[in-house]
Amino acid sequence: MINEQDELTVTERIRICLAEADAKALEVLLDPLTLSDTLREILLLAPEERSALLSLLPADLSAEIIEEAPHELAAELVEALAAPSAAAIFDELDSDTQADVIGEMDDEDAEAILAEMDEDDAADVRRLAAYDEDTAGGLMFAEAFTFAKTDTVGLVLRRFASDDDDFERYRGQHPYILDEGGRPVGVVSLRGLLTAKRSASLTDIMVQPLTVSVDTPLDALRDVFDLHPFLGLPVVEADGTLAGVLSRSAVDTAVLERSESANLKMQGLVGDEVRSMPLWLRSRRRLAWLSANIVLNIIAASVISAYEGTLAAVIAIAVFLPMVSDMSGCSGNQAVAVSMRELSLGLVRPQDLFRVWRKEVLVGLINGLVLGTLIALVAWVWKGNFMLGAVIGTALALNTVIAVSIGGVVPLLLKRTGQDPAVASGPLLTTITDMAGFFLVLSLAALAMPYLV
Structure with missing residues (x-):
C-alpha cells in the first residue's frame, strides 16, 4: 500500500498506518529513519496520534524514541498513554531514564504507571527519583553486575556467555563483589577473569573498588573520572551498601546538559522547551x-x-x-x-x-x-x-x-x-x-x- 503512494510525505504515510492500525507497516516505514527523525515526525502529529503511534509500535522501539526525547517532552508523551501501555514501554527503559522521566510527571500519572510495573522495578524507580538530579544518586542506574564473595570465575564467565535479556543493561560493567551485607568489597577486571582458573574464587583476583556516595555532587564526580580511567563506579549509600552504578557517559552527559541549561536560562528559557509543547x-x-x-x-x-x-x-x-x-x-x-x-x-x-x-x-x-x-x-x-x-x-x-x-x-x-x-x-x-x-x-x-x- 505504502509503496503505491510514493508521492505522500512520511507524515501522511504514518497517518495511513495509524488509521488502519497497521503496526507492521508502521514499523517498516520508520525503520530507515534515525531516532531523531522519527521523533521529529511524531511531533508533527496531533497529540492523540502520537499516543496511538507509541502504543502501536513494539515497546522496545517506543522506548528508544522516548529515550531520544528531552525528559520533559518524554514525560509529556508517556503521560498521554494508557497506564498499561506506558508501563510496557517503561520496562524497556534503563532505570536512570525511568527515574528522570518519572521525575517530570505529575504524581498521579507517575503512580499509575508504577502500579503497573514489577514491584521491585517500581521501587528502584522511586528510589532513584528521590535523589537530587545532579548527584551520583540521581545519575546512577540501579542495575549492577554483582556476585558474592563465594562465587567463582567460572560462574562469572557463564553469566557472560548467557543469553539473559537483562545482561545488556549492565552496559559492560566489571563484576562487583559484595559481602553478606550488600557492600562492595571488590571488583574484577575482564583480563583477570580470562587469565584465572575457572575454579578460582573471585576473592583471589579482585581488587579494592573505588566508590562514591549517593550524594556526591556532579562537579566532584567529574573530577573523579578525570583522575581515573574508569568507565563506571559503584555508588553506595551512607551505610556502605551498593545503591547502583554510575557510568562515565552519564556524568559527561550531565555536565553537557547543565551547560546547555545554563545558556538557555541566560536567555530567559527555563526547562526543556520544544515547540510541540502547549x-x-x-x-x-x-x-x-x-x-x-x-x-x-x-x-x-x-x-x-x-x-x-x-x-x-x-x-x-x-x-x-x-x-x-x-x-x-x-x-x-x-x-x-x-x-x-x-x-x-x-x-x-x-x-x-x-x-x-x-x-x-x-x-x-x-x-x-x-x-x-x-x-x-x-x-x-x-x-x-x-x-x-x-x-x-x-x-x-x-x-x-x-x-x-x-x-x-x-x-x-x-x-x-x-x-x-x-x-x-x-x-x-x-x-x-x-x-x-x-x-x-x-x-x-x-x-x-x-x-x-
Whole structure:
C-alpha cells in the first residue's frame, strides 16, 4: 500500500498506518529513519496520534524514541498513554531514564504507571527519583553486575556467555563483589577473569573498588573520572551498601546538559522547551522572565528622563547612548560567561569574589581604554566636536569597567545567596550597565554643556 503512494510525505504515510492500525507497516516505514527523525515526525502529529503511534509500535522501539526525547517532552508523551501501555514501554527503559522521566510527571500519572510495573522495578524507580538530579544518586542506574564473595570465575564467565535479556543493561560493567551485607568489597577486571582458573574464587583476583556516595555532587564526580580511567563506579549509600552504578557517559552527559541549561536560562528559557509543547505553557514560561525585564528597563529609562534637558540641548548624544550601553553590555556578558563556566567547572567559588573582581577590573581598564578611544575618535570625526568625543569615550571606558566588574561578580553573589546565577545574571547586568551608561554619558554631557552647544 505504502509503496503505491510514493508521492505522500512520511507524515501522511504514518497517518495511513495509524488509521488502519497497521503496526507492521508502521514499523517498516520508520525503520530507515534515525531516532531523531522519527521523533521529529511524531511531533508533527496531533497529540492523540502520537499516543496511538507509541502504543502501536513494539515497546522496545517506543522506548528508544522516548529515550531520544528531552525528559520533559518524554514525560509529556508517556503521560498521554494508557497506564498499561506506558508501563510496557517503561520496562524497556534503563532505570536512570525511568527515574528522570518519572521525575517530570505529575504524581498521579507517575503512580499509575508504577502500579503497573514489577514491584521491585517500581521501587528502584522511586528510589532513584528521590535523589537530587545532579548527584551520583540521581545519575546512577540501579542495575549492577554483582556476585558474592563465594562465587567463582567460572560462574562469572557463564553469566557472560548467557543469553539473559537483562545482561545488556549492565552496559559492560566489571563484576562487583559484595559481602553478606550488600557492600562492595571488590571488583574484577575482564583480563583477570580470562587469565584465572575457572575454579578460582573471585576473592583471589579482585581488587579494592573505588566508590562514591549517593550524594556526591556532579562537579566532584567529574573530577573523579578525570583522575581515573574508569568507565563506571559503584555508588553506595551512607551505610556502605551498593545503591547502583554510575557510568562515565552519564556524568559527561550531565555536565553537557547543565551547560546547555545554563545558556538557555541566560536567555530567559527555563526547562526543556520544544515547540510541540502547549502554546500557553511556552508563553507563560517566557513571559515570567520578560515581564520582570520590563520593570528593569523602566528603571534604566528613568535615568534618561532625568536628563531630558541635556538631551534636548545636544541631540547628538541620543545617537551614542545605545552604543555605550550595548558595547558595555557585551563586555559584561563576556565576564558573566567566564564566571558561569568557572562555577560549573568548580574553578571558582563565591568566596573568590574579590579575586575575580580584581582580575576583571584589569581587563576592563584595558578594554575600556581601547574602546573608549575608538568611539571618541568616531564621535569627534563624525560630529566635528572634540568634547563630544571625550564625553562619549570617557563614559564607555568607565562603563566597561563597571560592566565587567558586575558581570564577573554577580554570578558568584547569586550563588552565595542560593539564587540561580544563570537566570538572574543577564537581567541584572543589562539593567546596571544601561543605568550606568546613560548616567555617565548624560552627567558628563551636563558638566561639559558649554563646550557641546
